[in-house]
Amino acid sequence: MSLAGLFSQRWPGVALFDLDGTLVDSAPDLAAAIDSMLEQLGRRKAGIDNVRQWVGNGAGVLVRRSLAGRADWEPATEKDDALFNDALAMFYHAYGNLNGQHSVLYEGVEECLTRLADYGCRMGIVTNKPEQFVAPLLEQMGIEHWFDISVGGDTLPVRKPDPQPLIHAMTELGGTRGTTVMVGDSVTDISAALAAGIPSVAVRYGYNYGAPVDSLGADAVVDSLAQLL
Ligand SMILES: O=C(O)COP(=O)(O)O
Numbered sequence: 657m658s659l660a661g662l663f664s665q666r667w668p669g670v671a672l673f674d675l676d677g678t679l680v681d682s683a684p685d686l687a688a689a690i691d692s693m694l695e696q697l698g699r700r701k702a703g704i705d706n707v708r709q710w711v712g713n714g715a716g717v718l719v720r721r722s723l724a725g726r727a728d729w730e731p732a733t734e735k736d737d738a739l740f741n742d743a744l745a746m747f748y749h750a751y752g753n754l755n756g757q758h759s760v761l762y763e764g765v766e767e768c769l770t771r772l773a774d775y776g777c778r779m780g781i782v783t784n785k786p787e788q789f790v791a792p793l794l795e796q797m798g799i800e801h802w803f804d805i806s807v808g809g810d811t812l813p814v815r816k817p818d819p820q821p822l823i824h825a826m827t828e829l830g831g832t833r834g835t836t837v838m839v840g841d842s843v844t845d846i847s848a849a850l851a852a853g854i855p856s857v858a859v860r861y862g863y864n865y866g867a868p869v870d871s872l873g874a875d876a877v878v879d880s881l882a883q884l885l
């Protein structure tokens with residue numbers, strides 16, 4: 657389906673947005689919090705280039721990957737749960753202080769949200785970021801007023817790539833599968849949209865574990881959210 661096909665007939669509708677890597681480049685603060693945690697544990701810092709590739713499945717997985725030093729950590733080999741619990745608490749504490757400080761909106765985001773709101777589109781956030789960090793980040797970025805709902809990684813019992821968070825947000829916003837679109841930066845978002853039966857748009861500039869987004873199965877791929885318009 658072309659972007660024009662997705663958007664020409666059906667607005668006003670519902671637009672669901674992923675947060676990290678789609679609306680906000682939050683990697684600097686996530687990396688600083690991860691490095692603070694690793695330093696407290698006497699380990700080597702991971703650095704932003706690694707952290708960028710580990711974001712996308714929620715805070716717990718990010719911490720697990722950081723402790724393992726790689727993206728493909730094996731849950732079965734991660735035995736030291738006391739270490740994980742300590743590390744997670746350190747990360748939450750550090751990120752609570754750093755959240756939003758060095759994060760920035762991507763180019764095209766404000767223009768896109770403003771125009772979609774003008775069209776009468778209702779908008780929601782569907783992120784794997786823990787819920788407690790979502791509203792403060794949206795406020796810090798000055799975009800909280802555009803969103804009528806935000807679903808975090810721990811809001812429901814399941815998170816993306818499970819389709820439920822998308823279906824929940826769509827339903828709350830009065831959307832249907834024919835009038836809703838999911839916009840995200842990673843396979844997690846596009847897989848959730850495919851499983852939900854909702855059209856999707858992938859952005860090229862986000863994280864996606866360091867891999868290209870062109871073959872994820874999104875209905876459209878854009879370099880800037882301004883292209884959605
Ligand atoms: O916290 C994460 O893992 C990423 O969050 P996202 O779903 O907004 O990309």
Ligand SMILES: [Mg+2]
Nearest residue numbers: 674676677841
């Ligand atoms: Mg993302």
